[in-house]
Amino acid sequence: MGGDHSYNWFLAFVVVVMMISATIDYKAVASKSSGENSEAQALIKSGWWSIDNTSTGNMSDSPCTWHGVTCNKAGSITEIILPYDYKRIGYQLRDFNFSPFPSLVKFDANGKGLVGIVPPQIGALSKLSSLDLSCNKLTGELPSSLANLTNLVYLSLSSNEFYGNIPPALGQLSNLAYLYLGYNHLTGTIPPTLFHLKKLSHLDICAYVHIGGLPSETGNLTSLVYLEGASNQIDGSIPVEIGKLTNLASFYLPHNKIVGSIPPEVGNLKILYALHLEFNHITGIIPSTLFYLTNLIYLDLSWNQISCSLPPEIGEMKYLTALDLSNNQIYGTIPLELRNLTHLDTLNLSSNQLQGEIPRLLGSLSLLVMLDLSNNMLTGNIPSGVDSWFAIKSIICNLSHNNLSGTIPHFVEQLRDVDLSYNTLEGRLSDNLVSKFPSSRFVSNKNLCGNAAYLPPCLESPVVTKKEKHRTKAYIITATFWFACFLIGVVVVLIFHRTKTVKQVEAELIESNHGDVLRIWNYDGNIAYKDIIQSTEDFDIRYCIGTGGYGSVYRAQLPSGKIVALKKLHRLEGENPTYDKSFRNEAHMLSQIRHRNIVKLFGFCLHKRCMFLIYEYMERGSLFCVLRYETEAVELDWTKRVNLIKGIANALSYLHHDCKPPIIHRDVSSNNILLNSKLDATLSDFGTARFLELDSSNHTIMAGTYGYIAPELACTMVATEKSDVYSFGVVVLETLFGKHPVDFISSLSSKSTEHQQTKLIDLLDERLPTYFNHLVARDVVLAVTLALVCLHPKPKSRPTMQYVVQQFLVPKPGLRMPLHTVNVQQLISLAYAISQ
Numbered sequence: 001m002g003g004d005h006s007y008n009w010f011l012a013f014v015v016v017v018m019m020i021s022a023t024i025d026y027k028a029v030a031s032k033s034s035g036e037n038s039e040a041q042a043l044i045k046s047g048w049w050s051i052d053n054t055s056t057g058n059m060s061d062s063p064c065t066w067h068g069v070t071c072n073k074a075g076s077i078t079e080i081i082l083p084y085d086y087k088r089i090g091y092q093l094r095d096f097n098f099s100p101f102p103s104l105v106k107f108d109a110n111g112k113g114l115v116g117i118v119p120p121q122i123g124a125l126s127k128l129s130s131l132d133l134s135c136n137k138l139t140g141e142l143p144s145s146l147a148n149l150t151n152l153v154y155l156s157l158s159s160n161e162f163y164g165n166i167p168p169a170l171g172q173l174s175n176l177a178y179l180y181l182g183y184n185h186l187t188g189t190i191p192p193t194l195f196h197l198k199k200l201s202h203l204d205i206c207a208y209v210h211i212g213g214l215p216s217e218t219g220n221l222t223s224l225v226y227l228e229g230a231s232n233q234i235d236g237s238i239p240v241e242i243g244k245l246t247n248l249a250s251f252y253l254p255h256n257k258i259v260g261s262i263p264p265e266v267g268n269l270k271i272l273y274a275l276h277l278e279f280n281h282i283t284g285i286i287p288s289t290l291f292y293l294t295n296l297i298y299l300d301l302s303w304n305q306i307s308c309s310l311p312p313e314i315g316e317m318k319y320l321t322a323l324d325l326s327n328n329q330i331y332g333t334i335p336l337e338l339r340n341l342t343h344l345d346t347l348n349l350s351s352n353q354l355q356g357e358i359p360r361l362l363g364s365l366s367l368l369v370m371l372d373l374s375n376n377m378l379t380g381n382i383p384s385g386v387d388s389w390f391a392i393k394s395i396i397c398n399l400s401h402n403n404l405s406g407t408i409p410h411f412v413e414q415l416r417d418v419d420l421s422y423n424t425l426e427g428r429l430s431d432n433l434v435s436k437f438p439s440s441r442f443v444s445n446k447n448l449c450g451n452a453a454y455l456p457p458c459l460e461s462p463v464v465t466k467k468e469k470h471r472t473k474a475y476i477i478t479a480t481f482w483f484a485c486f487l488i489g490v491v492v493v494l495i496f497h498r499t500k501t502v503k504q505v506e507a508e509l510i511e512s513n514h515g516d517v518l519r520i521w522n523y524d525g526n527i528a529y530k531d532i533i534q535s536t537e538d539f540d541i542r543y544c545i546g547t548g549g550y551g552s553v554y555r556a557q558l559p560s561g562k563i564v565a566l567k568k569l570h571r572l573e574g575e576n577p578t579y580d581k582s583f584r585n586e587a588h589m590l591s592q593i594r595h596r597n598i599v600k601l602f603g604f605c606l607h608k609r610c611m612f613l614i615y616e617y618m619e620r621g622s623l624f625c626v627l628r629y630e631t632e633a634v635e636l637d638w639t640k641r642v643n644l645i646k647g648i649a650n651a652l653s654y655l656h657h658d659c660k661p662p663i664i665h666r667d668v669s670s671n672n673i674l675l676n677s678k679l680d681a682t683l684s685d686f687g688t689a690r691f692l693e694l695d696s697s698n699h700t701i702m703a704g705t706y707g708y709i710a711p712e713l714a715c716t717m718v719a720t721e722k723s724d725v726y727s728f729g730v731v732v733l734e735t736l737f738g739k740h741p742v743d744f745i746s747s748l749s750s751k752s753t754e755h756q757q758t759k760l761i762d763l764l765d766e767r768l769p770t771y772f773n774h775l776v777a778r779d780v781v782l783a784v785t786l787a788l789v790c791l792h793p794k795p796k797s798r799p800t801m802q803y804v805v806q807q808f809l810v811p812k813p814g815l816r817m818p819l820h821t822v823n824v825q826q827l828i829s830l831a832y833a834i835s836q
């Protein structure tokens with residue numbers, strides 16, 4: 001211990017000596033050169049810049065041309081963003097000479113591997129308004145000279161190893177709006193002076209060690225928008241003064257030791273969108289005022305000791321996307337009003353004391369992804385039918401540890417995952433369920449039977465009771481009646497059915513009086529050649545909605561009222577063998593495939609005199625256009641964009657892996673992704689698609705759209721499914737950035753590393769709100785990461801579309817960092833890890 005002490009003294013001595021020598025250096029330089037020069041000297045001395053990150057390739061040029069350096073008109077440096085340089089990880093921040101920067105407004109050293117203390121001279125940057133030292137390994141106590149930086153608006157010191165108290169002097173930074181101190185080892189209480197910061201809008205005090213409670217003075221921070229204190233040892237109760245923070249949008253105090261009940265005053269926080277109080281010791285009821293916070297999109301009160309019934313008012317929070325009240329003592333029945341929460345994607349009410357039946361009328365929760373009602377005392381049957389939760393096939397559903405009875409409805413086979421263990425269910429467990437889910441999902445249901453080792457076999461011929469005999473008789477009579485009707489129907493059809501119309505599934509040939517050949521299938525209704533000609537007035541220009549590579553697209557309203565799209569090859573183009581070929585190609589391709597994310601071809605006419613294809617009409621046009629118009633782009637919100645990406649990934653995976661032989665599209669672009677009125681996406685335009693036959697050469701003329709073509713195609717001309725994967729990567733980024741990512745992609749291949757510090761949030765489409773629910777945020781980070789792998793210059797290192805689809809299906813634990821801190825460099829590292 002004593003040795004440690006003297007060592008520390010020695011270190012302190014070295015620091016002082018170095019500080020003095022740094023000052024002497026500066027004076028020496030300043031006396032013989034201009035201010036600009038001494039700024040340049042300090043930067044050169046820091047070692048962070050080399051020829052590689054100057055834009056002229058000459059270190060003798062003014063530092064204003066270096067990467068990450070910005071100057072004012074007078075040539076004095078105003079902004080420094082330290083370049084990323086892995087060789088400089090472990091750099092002592094105290095070796096950076098802060099003295100010669102009289103005009104510096106911004107210093108950003110986020111995530112540069114800095115170590116050591118923050119030197120007190122940092123207080124000399126009198127103009128500084130933004131200081132970001134987050135995500136390094138800086139240590140020591142926070143210097144009180146930070147208080148000299150009275151122009152600071154943004155101060156981020158989070159994710160370092162600072163210890164000691166928060167300096168009370170920070171209360172002098174009267175312009176401070178953003179203060180991030182989280183993820184350090186700070187101790188003590190929040191100094192009362194901080195509550196004088198009238199402009200503070202973002203406060204993050206996440207910490208690992210005890211930091212006291214929220215005092216009533218918290219109510220003075222009336223500008224506060226964002227209050228975060230996770231993994232803290234915040235204790236005490238939530239002060240009633242919280243109700244004064246009427247600008248609060250996000251209130252995030254999970255994993256603390258908060259006691260007492262939630263004060264009814266939270267009802268004043270009218271613009272609150274996220275309330276996280278999970279993992280605390282909160283008791284009492286949920287105040288009814290909370291349910292009237294109609295802007296809430298995320299409410300998590302799980303792992304507390306809240307004891308109340310679930311009131312119908314819960315239906316008021318109609319924009320909620322995630323509701324987690326699990327692990328409390330909530331009793332009563334599940335209120336029907338839950339069905340009003342139509343935006344819910346996560347609903348977790350597990351481990352409470354809920355009783356009664358699962359209400360069936362919840363099919364309106366069509367976005368639900370996770371439903372957990374396990375560990376309650378629910379009774380009755382599992383509701384089935386289109387208006388039940390189970391109509392939502394993509395949910396992960398946990399109903400285990402209840403008292404549910406009856407048989408398992410068929411819908412369950414379609415769920416993504418299900419847990420029905422520890423109930424009193426009965427009847428046969430279908431072979432599909434046995435093979436789709438592990439035994440743990442069904443154990444401890446005494447009366448289940450089926451073909452599995454863990455189940456008793458079902459009795460082959462169950463004893464028929466009198467009642468059932470009756471039922472069987474009635475059934476036979478009904479069946480005979482319908483069979484008779486069917487026979488009569490067949491006869492009638494045979495007599496009257498001429499050639500005019502054909503229904504669904506099987507293709508049939510229709511010879512109209514023009515002698516043209518029209519093929520229709522896959523369409524639930526009638527399409528006649530004459531209807532098409534009439535509804536478009538023989539392809540009048542007024543019905544034209546677009547012109548593609550080799551034809552025009554028309555909108556046709558059929559007599560039934562249904563609208564279809566027609567792609568017509570003009571006569572002149574019809575004589576061009578290339579066009580003719582790609583047209584027939586598309587008809588051929590699309591007639592072989594059916595997928596919900598691939599545009600539906602209802603039929604076609606392929607004859608010299610009438611060359612057209614009949615498609616499903618997609619009201620909103622192409623993704624390219626939707627992203628160009630602000631109102632439509634905003635309507636295509638984050639959830640819809642993520643769904644679009646997943647849909648297109650599914651479509652490509654289907655083409656590459658489920659079609660035999662595999663099909664490569666060869667022209668995946670935002671122009672060829674069409675959206676319907678609900679903004680569901682389909683992949684279209686199969687004019688250049690081809691079957692990938694393993695033994696035949698795929699050398700072709702260049703196909704595809706500029707900006708989406710994989711780099712290898714330019715030289716090898718061999719199209720593989722990996723070229724589709726590349727184009728998919730471009731489309732993903734375009735969808736999330738709101739514009740073509742051409743600059744971003746070229747920065748990826750450039751030597752410069754500066755772009756790697758760009759925050760993901762700054763790249764995302766700025767027309768959409770920057771708050772996300774956690775599931776969407778996770779999917780956005782995942783999508784961008786996968787896109788980066790898809791854009792790998794080497795086709796071999798790109799993932800298959802099947803892999804991409806799987807990544808979306810298996811929910812990954814969210815990144816520990818909030819989305820707004822993720823930067824490109826971190827995503828590239830993740831992508832690199834994936835492509836290994």
Ligand SMILES: *[C@@H]1O[C@H](CO)[C@@H](O)[C@H](O)[C@H]1NC(C)=O
Binds near residue numbers: 058060061
């Ligand atoms: C760098 O620029 C200086 C003047 O600013 C010039 O004298 C020198 O020759 C340049 N060096 C190179 C390698 O271009």
Ligand SMILES: *[C@@H]1O[C@H](CO)[C@@H](O)[C@H](O)[C@H]1NC(C)=O
Binds near residue numbers: 121122124
């Ligand atoms: C900070 O301000 C105090 C008093 O205003 C001054 O004595 C001190 O030198 C300043 N520190 C720095 C590093 O500029």
Ligand SMILES: *[C@@H]1O[C@H](CO)[C@@H](O)[C@H](O)[C@H]1NC(C)=O
Binds near residue numbers: 313314316340
């Ligand atoms: C739920 O929505 C229905 C209309 O769909 C409305 O009549 C009812 O008042 C709503 N209930 C709540 C609690 O918001």
Ligand SMILES: *[C@@H]1O[C@H](CO)[C@@H](O)[C@H](O)[C@H]1NC(C)=O
Binds near residue numbers: 303326350
């Ligand atoms: C629901 O909450 C419980 C307890 O908080 C948790 O263990 C479970 O994983 C959650 N369910 C889902 C589907 O996330």
